[in-house]
Amino acid sequence: MADLGFDGRVAVVTGAGRGLGRAYARLLGALGAKVVVNDPGGAMSGEGTDPGPADAVVREIEEAGGEAAASHASVATFEGGRAIIDAALDRFGRIDxxxxxAGNHRPAPLAEMTPEDLDAVLDVHLRGAFNVVRHAFPAMCAAGYGRxxxxxxxxxxxxxxxxxNYAMAKAGVIGLSNVVALEGAEHGVKCNVIVPAAVTRMAAGIDTSAYPPMEPELAAPAVGWLAHESCSITGEMLVAIAGRVARxxxxxxxxVHRPSWTIDExxxxxxxxxxxxxxxILPVVPSAHNDHISRSFAMASPATAKEG
Structure with a gap:
């Protein structure tokens, strides 16, 4: 990553006031990107607001010689998503x-989880992803470039x-990423998923004393590469945990194909x-959906089907 820069690029990072998002924003800023640091500053449950965390990260980027702007809007609403992307377009004229x-956390046993717990987490993690992607995607497609x-x-x-609630939201994000990758391919827009792990405030209450080093900065380079123009993949998932990066x-x-089945069979x-x-293993881009169907149908065709 030391040789890869983001000069002239504009980046939006949601949930960038603390933890992983802060590490991402600081890395992109240090490598030349103009960064919109988005964070309403709420509690881990998602309640409340505090402009301090986002403003502090902006100062850190600027003090290191970079350029940044704060956004305190919430990803949890469609209007908030628009405001976050507009912060980049209005201040820097583009979004790359x-x-x-951004995330929140409302754990509870399944038998006790409330609809409010579900919606609060879906609103930030999953609907929040849609809300910001929906407003950024047209601008990226029009520019012929996006990460x-x-x-x-x-x-x-x-x-x-x-x-x-968290598991549902995070699984849904994968489906959204695949669609963005497919619809963005012809426009130079790539979309991938990061599956990170780090010791942040979400780990409160967990005994991490025996963990290996897991600071957010260890996960940031994988995100930086996915965000860079040299990124060669789309529609994929990278894991980053304790210094390990994997797909x-x-x-x-x-x-097995049979012309008919019984439960016993x-x-x-x-x-x-x-x-x-x-x-x-079917690559999302260009045609995993169609490949799945065509390969399945091929097994059922008279020329290739064999009854086991």
Missing amino acids: VLVHN VVLTSSIGGLYGNRRVA AFVGETPG VGERIAEIRDARDPW
Whole structure:
């Protein structure tokens, strides 16, 4: 990353007043990007406002020789999403990079989770992603260039206890990213997902004393690369945890084709159905959706189908 710069680029980072978002914003600013630091400054539950965190990060970027502007709007509303993107367009005249990192946390056992707990988390993580992407995407397409980085979580990929709302939101972000990647491909707009882990205020109450180094700055370079013009991938997911960077992906087993099935036959063939030794990994761009259908149909065609 030391050789990659963002001179002339304008970046918006949501949830950038603390933790991971702050690390992303500071890195992009240090590498030459003009950064809109968005954060309403609420509590971890999403309640309340405080302009201080966003303003402080702006000062840090400026004191390091960069250029930044604060936005205190909330991603949780469509109008807030517009205001965040307009902050970049009005102040800097363009938007090249969007990193949606904003988040909140309302854990509860599934049997006790309220509709209010669900909506509060969906509004920030998932609807918030839509709200900012929806306003940034047309400007990026018109310019013929854009880099969008959305945030998922191992909670979205694998689930966890007491976070049904968070897991739902983070899984939904992956679907949104795939659509942005598909619709943006012809316009020079790439979209990927970061799956980060760091010790931030979201880890409050967790004993992290035995953790390896997991400061937000360890995850920031992966986001920086996804946000850079040299990024060579779209519609993918990168994991960044404790210095490890990896690719996460969705795959399918080839499965078993039969012209008809009974319940008993599914059970009898389940080991073959689940056999993952030769998986299908279908790239979102250009055509995973169609590839999935065509390969499945090919197994069912008279020329290729074989009854197992």
